[in-house]
Amino acid sequence: xxxxRIDGGTVVTMSHKGxxxxxxxxxxxxxxxxxxxxxxxxxxxxxxEKINAKGKVVIPGLVNTHQHAAMSLLRGYADxxxxxxxxxxxxxxxxxxxxxxxxxxxxxxxxxDSIMGGTTTVNTMYHYMEGGNEAQAFAxxxxxxxxxxxxxxxxxxxxxxxxxxxxxxxxxRENGLxxxxxxxxxxxxxxxxxxxELRETTKKLDEKYGSPxxxxxxxxxxxxTQDEPEKIQQxxxxxxxxxxxxxxxxxxxxxxxxIATHCVALTQRDIKILKxxxxxxxxxxxxxxxxxxxxxxxxSLIKAGxxxxxxxDSPCSNNDTDMFGVMKTTAILHKGIHKDPTLMPAExxxxxxxxxxxxxxxxxxxxxxxxxxxxxxxAIVDFKKPHLCPLFNEISHLVYSARASDVDxxxxxxxxxxxxxxxxxxxVHKVLEMAEKTKEKLLARLESTTNNL
Amino acid sequence: xxxxRIDGGTVVTMSHKGxxxxxxxxxxxxxxxxxxxxxxxxxxxxxxEKINAKGKVVIPGLVNTHQHAAMSLLRGYADxxxxxxxxxxxxxxxxxxxxxxxxxxxxxxxxxDSIMGGTTTVNTMYHYMEGGNEAQAFAxxxxxxxxxxxxxxxxxxxxxxxxxxxxxxxxxRENGLxxxxxxxxxxxxxxxxxxxELRETTKKLDEKYGSPxxxxxxxxxxxxTQDEPEKIQQxxxxxxxxxxxxxxxxxxxxxxxxIATHCVALTQRDIKILKxxxxxxxxxxxxxxxxxxxxxxxxSLIKAGxxxxxxxDSPCSNNDTDMFGVMKTTAILHKGIHKDPTLMPAExxxxxxxxxxxxxxxxxxxxxxxxxxxxxxxAIVDFKKPHLCPLFNEISHLVYSARASDVDxxxxxxxxxxxxxxxxxxxVHKVLEMAEKTKEKLLARLESTTNNL
Numbered sequence: 001x002x003x004x005r006i007d008g009g010t011v012v013t014m015s016h017k018g019x020x021x022x023x024x025x026x027x028x029x030x031x032x033x034x035x036x037x038x039x040x041x042x043x044x045x046x047x048x049e050k051i052n053a054k055g056k057v058v059i060p061g062l063v064n065t066h067q068h069a070a071m072s073l074l075r076g077y078a079d080x081x082x083x084x085x086x087x088x089x090x091x092x093x094x095x096x097x098x099x100x101x102x103x104x105x106x107x108x109x110x111x112x113d114s115i116m117g118g119t120t121t122v123n124t125m126y127h128y129m130e131g132g133n134e135a136q137a138f139a140x141x142x143x144x145x146x147x148x149x150x151x152x153x154x155x156x157x158x159x160x161x162x163x164x165x166x167x168x169x170x171x172x173r174e175n176g177l178x179x180x181x182x183x184x185x186x187x188x189x190x191x192x193x194x195x196x197e198l199r200e201t202t203k204k205l206d207e208k209y210g211s212p213x214x215x216x217x218x219x220x221x222x223x224x225t226q227d228e229p230e231k232i233q234q235x236x237x238x239x240x241x242x243x244x245x246x247x248x249x250x251x252x253x254x255x256x257x258x259i260a261t262h263c264v265a266l267t268q269r270d271i272k273i274l275k276x277x278x279x280x281x282x283x284x285x286x287x288x289x290x291x292x293x294x295x296x297x298x299x300s301l302i303k304a305g306x307x308x309x310x311x312x313d314s315p316c317s318n319n320d321t322d323m324f325g326v327m328k329t330t331a332i333l334h335k336g337i338h339k340d341p342t343l344m345p346a347e348x349x350x351x352x353x354x355x356x357x358x359x360x361x362x363x364x365x366x367x368x369x370x371x372x373x374x375x376x377x378x379a380i381v382d383f384k385k386p387h388l389c390p391l392f393n394e395i396s397h398l399v400y401s402a403r404a405s406d407v408d409x410x411x412x413x414x415x416x417x418x419x420x421x422x423x424x425x426x427x428v429h430k431v432l433e434m435a436e437k438t439k440e441k442l443l444a445r446l447e448s449t450t451n452n453l
Numbered sequence: 454x455x456x457x458r459i460d461g462g463t464v465v466t467m468s469h470k471g472x473x474x475x476x477x478x479x480x481x482x483x484x485x486x487x488x489x490x491x492x493x494x495x496x497x498x499x500x501x502e503k504i505n506a507k508g509k510v511v512i513p514g515l516v517n518t519h520q521h522a523a524m525s526l527l528r529g530y531a532d533x534x535x536x537x538x539x540x541x542x543x544x545x546x547x548x549x550x551x552x553x554x555x556x557x558x559x560x561x562x563x564x565x566d567s568i569m570g571g572t573t574t575v576n577t578m579y580h581y582m583e584g585g586n587e588a589q590a591f592a593x594x595x596x597x598x599x600x601x602x603x604x605x606x607x608x609x610x611x612x613x614x615x616x617x618x619x620x621x622x623x624x625x626r627e628n629g630l631x632x633x634x635x636x637x638x639x640x641x642x643x644x645x646x647x648x649x650e651l652r653e654t655t656k657k658l659d660e661k662y663g664s665p666x667x668x669x670x671x672x673x674x675x676x677x678t679q680d681e682p683e684k685i686q687q688x689x690x691x692x693x694x695x696x697x698x699x700x701x702x703x704x705x706x707x708x709x710x711x712i713a714t715h716c717v718a719l720t721q722r723d724i725k726i727l728k729x730x731x732x733x734x735x736x737x738x739x740x741x742x743x744x745x746x747x748x749x750x751x752x753s754l755i756k757a758g759x760x761x762x763x764x765x766d767s768p769c770s771n772n773d774t775d776m777f778g779v780m781k782t783t784a785i786l787h788k789g790i791h792k793d794p795t796l797m798p799a800e801x802x803x804x805x806x807x808x809x810x811x812x813x814x815x816x817x818x819x820x821x822x823x824x825x826x827x828x829x830x831x832a833i834v835d836f837k838k839p840h841l842c843p844l845f846n847e848i849s850h851l852v853y854s855a856r857a858s859d860v861d862x863x864x865x866x867x868x869x870x871x872x873x874x875x876x877x878x879x880x881v882h883k884v885l886e887m888a889e890k891t892k893e894k895l896l897a898r899l900e901s902t903t904n905n906l
Contacts, residue, residue, distance in 0.1 A: 075842075076849035080798035113839035289789030290853070292796075319853040320840045329782070336742030337790075343745075345533035386566035387773045387857075389528075389885045390892035396529035400743070400772040404840075405858035432842045439843035 003028050004414065005045050008038050009053025009380065010394055014060050014354045014369040019394060025058060027376040030175070030414030035370055051416075055384045056408060057394050059350075060369050061120025061144075061377035062323040063357025065282040066219075066261045066311025069124040069134050069145075070098070070106035072113070073439050074316040083225070083291055091316070097445040104132030105438045108431050111141035112423055113321045117404030118379030119143075120412045123259065123282070123311070123361055125150050125183040125219055128162040135170040135178050142417040142425040144377060146361055148183035148219045151198055153191045153235075163201060171209040171216060175413055176366075176375075179214060180205075186221040187244050188231035192251055199253040206257075215257055215362050222248070222260035223270070225293050245270035245279075254279050259360050261311060262287075263301070264294045271297070271304050280307045280360035283352070285329045287313030299334055299343050309360035310352045322404040327353050331399050346399035376414035379407050456481050457867065458498050461491050462506025462833065463847055467513050467807045467822040472847060478511060480829040483628070483867030488823055504869075508837045509861060510847050512803075513822050514573025514597075514830035515776040516810025518735040519672075519714045519764025522577040522587050522598075523551070523559035525566070526892050527769040536678070536744055544769070550898040553584030558891045560590035561884050565876055566774045568596060570857030571832030573865045576712065576735070576764070576814055578603050578636040578672055581615040588623040588631050595870040595878040597830060599814055601636035601672045604651055606644045606688075616654055624662040624669060628866055629819075629828075632667060633658075639674040640697050641684035645704055652706040659710075668710055668815050675701070675713035676723070678746050698723035698732075707732050712813050714764060715740075716754070717747045724750070724757050733760045733813035736805070738782045740766030752787055752796050762813035763805045775857040780806050784852050799852035829867035832860050 004027040011023035013035060024041040026034035026048065034041055078090035103126060114122055121144040124134050128149035135147040149166050151159040163182055171180045182202040184190040190198070199218070206216040222244055229240040232247070240247045246269055248254055256278035263274070263281045274281065283298050301308050310326050312318050331349045335341050358368025367377045381402055383389075388397050388406065410418040417425050457480040464476035466488060477494040479487035479501065487494055531543035556579060567575050574597040577587050581602035588600040602619050604612040616635055624633045635655040637643040643651065652671070659669040675697055682693040685700070693700050699722055701707055709731035716727070716734045727734060736751050754761050763779050765771050784802045788794050811821025820830045834855055836842075841850050841859065863871040870878050 072839075073843060075840075075854065076845045079846075079849050079853065080795055082794055086794070109839055109842060116839060286785060289785035290794070292788040292792045292794035294792060295789060315840075319849065322840070322856070325778075325781075328778075332739060332742035333786075335745040336748060339745045339747060341535055341539070341743070341745035342533055384885060386525075386562055386569060386881065386885065387528075387768075387775070389562060390526060390889045392529045392892075393532075396532050396772070400532065401528065403775070403856050403858055405856055428839065432837065432839065436843045439845075 001029055002414065003045070003048040004051065005041065005048040006051045006053050006058055006378070006380070007042065009056045009058045011035065011370060012057060012059045012394060012398070013371065014351060015371045025370060025376070025378065027414045030376055032370060032372055032374050032376050035372060051380070051409065053380055055382070057381045057383055057398065058370070059118070059379050059381060059398065060354040060367065061379050061410065061412065062118050062353045063121040063309065063361065063368060064114060064119045064312055064321065064323055065123045065259060065309040065357050065360050066284050066313055067110065067122050067124040067321070068126050068314035069110035069122060069137070070103040070126045071314035071316045072109040073102060073106040073435065073442065075319050077316060094442065094446050097442055097449070100129035100131030100133060102132070102438050102442060103127065103129055103134060104137050105434050107134035107137035108141060108426070109435045110315060110321055111138050111143040112426065112428055112431055115141060115143055115410050115418050115423060116407065116421065117322050117324065118381065118407035118410060119321065119323050120377040120379065120410060121145060121357070121361065121363065121367060123181070123219060124148060128166045139174045139178060140426055142412050142415055144177045144367070144412055146179045146181050146217065146219070148181040150183045150185050151194070152185050152189050153194050156194060163205065167205040167209045167216060172214045176214065177413060179216070181217045181219045183219045186224070186228070187248060188228050188235055191236045192238060195251050195253055213365065217257045217259060217362055219259045220261065222263055223265040224262035226265045228265065243267035243270035245273050249273050249277065257362060262293065262296065264288055264296045266297055271300055271306065274301065274306045275304045280309060282309050282311040282360060283330060284311045284313040285333050286326055287317045291317055295333060295337055298330070299338065307356055307359050308352055309357040323353055324402050324404050327399045346395045349399050350395055376411050378411045380409040381406050382408040454482055455867065456498070456501040457504065458494065458501040459504045459506050459511055459831070459833070460495065462509045462511045464488065464823060465510060465512045465847060465851070466824065467804060468824045476511070478823060478829070478831065480867045483829055485823060485825055485827050485829050488825060504833070504862065506833055508835070510834045510836055510851065511823070512571070512832050512834060512851065513807040513820070514832050514863065514865065515571050515806050516574040516762065516814065516821060517567060517572045517765055517774065517776055518576045518712060518762040518810050518813050519737050519766055520563065520575050520577040520774070521579050521767035522563035522575060522590070523556040523579045524767035524769045525562040526555060526559040526888065526895065528772050530769060547895065547899055550895055550902070553582035553586060555891050555895060556580065556582055556587060557585030557590050558887050560587035561594060561879070562888045563768060563774055564591050564594035564596045565879065565881055565884055568594060568863050568871050568876060569860065569874065570775050570777065571834065571860035571863060572774065572776050573597055573830040573832065573863060574810070574814065574816065574820060576634070576672060577601060581619045588619070592627045592631060593879055595630070595865050595868055597630045597820070597865055599632045599634050599670065599672070601634040603636045603638050604647070605638050605642050606647050609647060616658065620658040620662045620669060625667045629667065630866060632669070634670045634672045637671070637673045639677070639681070640701060641681050641688055644689045645691060648704050648706055666818065670710045670712060670815055672712045673714065675716055676718040677715040679718045681718065696720035696723035698726050702726050702730065710815060715746065715749065717741055717749045719750055724753055724759065727754065727759045728757045733762060735762050735764040735813060736783060737764045737766040738786050739779055740770045744770050748786060748790055751783070752791065760809055760812050761805055762810040776806055777855050777857050780852045799848045802852050803848055829864050831864045833862040834859050835861040
């Protein structure tokens with residue numbers, strides 16, 4: 001039996017136990033078996049291998065509910081240009097040359113970066129390919145994740161195959177670290193019939209490979225920008241009267257296993273439907289601002305009782321994987337926009353990045369808080385830093401002052417994947433070298449096509 | 454002669470020389486004497502002590518144009534409450550017990566934290582007291598700064614004395630590292646007559662202690678919130694028809710030596726006046742969002758030709774000193790609010806945090822860019838990190854992906870004040886201990902008064 005006792009730190013449980021100072025967490029075979037005061041647990045589990053967390057704060061590993069992990073390869077490739085130009089002139093032409101191997105390398109870079117920022121679960125949407133994929137990268141890094149294959153009307157045949165292989169090869173693998181999802185790209189790129197088909201596909205794949213404790217979920221972009229009704233009209237000649245959520249509901253595809261990302265351009269009716277259908281929302285404020293999409297009505301969603309979690313979006317629309325940055329932006333943005341400093345208090349935001357994130361991925365029985373019986377996904381944050389001093393309130397510091405780089409040690413499924421900021425699972429230096437080389441080759445392939453035109 | 458050659462890095466000059474890859478910077482007695490290609494300068498200055506900057510990016514030290522440095526002691530003391538409650542119930546009652554020694558300790562903490570985030574110049578507004586002050590703290594840390602004394606109508610006598618002593622004791626001291634300013638708190642706390650008197654005071658102090666190359670400037674909060682006209686009416690029975698800037702202009706107090714912080718609630722006429730009077734603006738987006746003040750019309754200010762620089766505001770309204778965070782928020786916020794992804798491109802934002810900051814403090818002849826003849830205020834940023842990989846564009850990474858913690862080495866006036874993230878001037882561990890103890894004593898003093906009531 002592998003045993004471990006994290007001792008002497010402040011434990012922010014995100015459960016009914018609240019904050020335990022001079023606390024301890026006991027882990028057996030990857031699971032949390034006890035949480036309490038250090039003095040008591042020290043006696044009870046004296047022989048256990050110990051991690052000293054004095055001066056540190058232990059939180060549940062952060063849950064990033066929206067990523068395109070492989071796209072770290074395009075970080076900083078194009079910024080500050082109109083969305084259409086960004087996609088059509090820069091991102092898509094380069095993405096045409098992306099191979100399975102590139103996806104693997106990009107996802108590896110994101111996996112390492114995520115862990116180094118205290119993120120232990122990542123929900124990622126990208127192309128599932130032969131010869132390399134995001135699941136493989138996450139598995140090597142020891143990162144927990146939901147790996148999706150993104151579906152478009154223009155490639156139904158490839159999608160069907162990819163979805164089957166992804167579910168068969170990866171769902172509930174790596175001691176349950178890896179799950180998979182079905183990811184219709186968006187309502188304007190997936191036609192109504194294909195949308196319904198994908199819903200049916202999800203059901204079938206879940207029946208075959210999933211279980212109530214490990215479901216196959218549905219992950220899609222919803223209402224990222226105001227012009228989606230117009231785009232749907234243009235693409236599929238379908239006219240939309242209400243909002244995008246109302247339209248999706250008319251197709252019968254919404255449900256509690258759906259995570260809708262962005263939800264910027266919502267109607268009041270849309271918010272009501274999201275609540276009724278128990279759809280989960282992934283809020284990506286940094287990306288929404290950077291890509292000039294706008295601001296999601298998060299306070300209204302929360303007031304309506306919708307589960308709202310947080311995401312970074314891809315490393316080329318953010319441009320990092322820092323969930324601490326997303327927490328801070330969430331906490332301050334809605335205050336400023338609505339001129340109400342009581343909106344989105346720190347504790348609510350930390351919930352969104354932990355337990356609400358787990359709920360959004362239907363993974364909250366296993367992760368999202370520090371509780372007996374849950375998997376040991378933990379981030380240990382070093383508070384002995386000038387910007388985290390003096391200390392009045394740990395939650396305030398975690399949301400308003402801490403940075404990804406303050407995370408000292410990370411455990412996923414009870415395994416130490418980073419210790420004193422050193423990744424234990426893979427050689428970071430090699431990953432950086434691979435990423436730089438992969439980017440160079442990708443640019444060379446783009447250039448050779450351009451020259452051949 | 455002290456000599457130094459920073460060698461082999463990418464030099465982001467923020468001057469007409471642009472970006473120099475495999476570049477070098479040569480320093481003699483605190484001044485930059487050469488900037489160019491490494492290969493050439495290596496031969497020319499072969500005997501100089503060398504800092505290896507391979508894999509790193511050298512930028513001008515960041516200029517933080519609005520701080521209340523001592524307030525780091527209240528970081529996280531109260532968040533998420535209405536502005537009035539925040540000030541009246543939390544901040545002001547505690548501040549009543551603040552001593553000169555506390556101010557010194559708080560400023561020392563901010564100074565260390567600023568340097569660790571690549572900030573080399575800080576413009577700070579707080580109470581100048583006997584027995585300890587911000588200037589002393591900055592001097593010990595080796596940080597460049599403009600130290601202001603904040604003035605209120607209710608304490609004119611103390612203000613007059615403090616302003617005289619501050620200018621006499623500190624202006625242009627520490628090899629020119631420390632300058633001072635006159636800081637009327639705001640238009641609603643300084644009555645019209647006192648405002649005019651302070652303008653006159655500034656002129657006199659500048660004549661006595663300042664010089665064209667080292668002026669004493671004027672630093673104040675301007676139009677932070679929409680309700681300032683109402684507050685002025687209530688406080689001084691003065692009725693205001695236009696905006697706050699128009700009101701200040703009617704008093705004849707505006708000029709090119711004025712740095713106006715926040716400028717959130719501006720009229721079109723206000724913007725015109727700011728340009729005409731050559732007033733400089735300090736934009737503090739993180740604080741403005743957190744305190745629910747709103748969003749400054751920065752794109753309009755820049756379009757009108759106003760110099761706009763960046764600031765963090767105090768560590769209890771932000772809650773950190775991270776200028777990288779402020780750069781990213783500036784770059785994404787205005788895009789999102791105006792739904793225009795071309796607003797505030799990365800290079801413009803980096804200018805605001807460097808050369809425009811120097812201009813705003815009338816310090817641009819000496820700092821703000823990497824140019825021959827300027828003081829060597831430099832931040833060396835380590836790019837060998839997952840979140841700064843791969844590399845397409847250094848400026849994009851600096852604004853959208855880099856964090857305070859990526860700063861590796863910092864020079865101010867040619868002196869290495871941080872090397873490999875170790876502060877060389879003071880013992881950081883001791884500063885943290887002092888800050889924590891100082892906070893405890895401050896709370897104890899507050900509690901003893903409360904108990905005596």
